[in-house]
Each structure stands twice: as C-alpha cells, then as structure tokens.
Amino acid sequence: MAPRILVYSATAGFRHDSIPASIEALKAKAASIEVIFDFTEDKDQFNDANLSKYDAILFLNNSGIVLDDAGKAALQKYLNLGGNFIGVHCASDAMRDTPFFLKQIGAYFDYHPDIQESVVDVQDRTHPSTIMLPERWRLLDEMYNFQSDPRVFGVKLLLTADESTYEDPGVRKFDHGTPHPIAWYQERGAGVESGGIAGRSWYTGLGHCIEIWSDELFLGHVLGGITWTLQSKTTLAFNASGKVGNPS
DSSP states (O other): OOOEEEEEOOBSSOOOTTHHHHHHHHHHHTGGGTOEEEEEOOGGGOSHHHHTTOSEEEEESOBBOOSOHHHHHHHHHHHHBTOEEEEEGGGGGBOTTOHHHHHHHOOOBOOOOOOEEEEEEESOTTSTTTTTSOSEEEEEEOOOOBSSOGGGGTOEEEEEEOGGGSOOOSOOOSOOOSSEEEEEEESSOTTSOTTSBOOOEEEESOOOSTGGGGOHHHHHHHHHHHHHHHTTSOSTTTOTTOSSSOOO
16 A cells, blocks of 8 residues: 555644645645645544554644644654654644654744745755755745754754845844754654654745745655655555554
C-alpha cells in the first residue's frame, strides 16, 4: 500500500485564503509521489486508532490551539511510535501551549514583513526538497521571523532568507539565529518522549500565497520534503515492524 498522510488544516486564529488552493495542489500531486492524502479539519480525528493508520501527519497553515487535550495526547503517542511530521508555513503559529509541538516543528512564528519579492539561499543542495531549486531562489512570499533558533533542537537548515533582498521594518524581540532560517529538517523529531521511536520532521516557512501553490518549484520543494520524511523507515509503509502507518 502507498504511504498514507493525514493533512490537517484546522485554524483557530488567522486563516489563510490559500488553504483551498494548497489542498487542491496536494490532491493533484498525490499520484506523482505515490502517496494517499486524507484531508481534515476535524480535531476528533486525532485519536490513537485513527492516527495509527498514517505514515505522516502534515500540519498545513494552521493557527492557534487546534487540538484539545485528548488530541495532543494522541499526537504525542503517535510521534513516540515513530510517526513522521510535516509542517507548512503557518503551522508554526499553532499549538503554542504544547512544548512537544514546539520541539517537533522547531520554532514558533514571530512576525513577517509585508509580502514582497525576496531571495532565499539553498543551504543543502542535495536534499530531496531542495535539489530542484536554484542556489538563490527569488520568489514572492512571506519571510517569517521566528521566536527562537530552531537549531537548538538540532535541526539542519535547508533554506535561509537573504535579508538584504527585502524590507523588514519590524521590531525583532527574539533571536532566531544567523543565517535566517526558513526551512529545515530533523532526522529524528525532537518532540518524541524519552524511550520513544523518533520519526522524521520537515518544515518550510513558505506557502502563504494562493499563487505559490501552482508554482512547480515550490511544489517540488514541498513534495520533496514529504517524500524525504516518509523515508524514515519508522512506519509501516517502509518497515514491516513499524507501529503506525499504512501497511505495505
């Protein structure tokens, strides 16, 4: 069976108008990477029995506290059992009351300057989520600032923002480190509790605009991140001994 991914786009704060476009883009590309996407905004789907079917959970442009205590516990258990995690754009503005979620995603969003053409630098040219990108990628999107440096959790940077290519008059109250992180990965997700089986985690701060969800370079970036994350071999799609996932 193909790897199965739960895409969760619930919001409890700001809601991106690109969410429908992002869902349609993922639906259209599912066959190209041989995965099955299930889409939901129902927090009640975060229970042990349901999450056990998935090889990864993708938080898509969420905001606010989008899980109740039972859902948080189910997500923690899923991660402890080797489940994989993917976060896109505003997912870093979700679950600010949940320390393990911070560790798993890497950093919380702080603020962004006005949307404008900007350049991001590729830090790792060999990763499946960046191999298709130019070394200096010019695009129209938001350049997120974060409340902490994700490198404290051992993440490896994939993309960084070239701050000389855009205007940011905002006041920075936090230090997210240098160079400016925009996308990163964790070979072993830091949100897993001691004794758990750590799957992979991948996050990109890009993905604000409706238009970017029809940009083939951006879609290649996201799809590459998804395929890399699934290759953790901690779930049933690629490991018959996995404790969660879609059996192969």
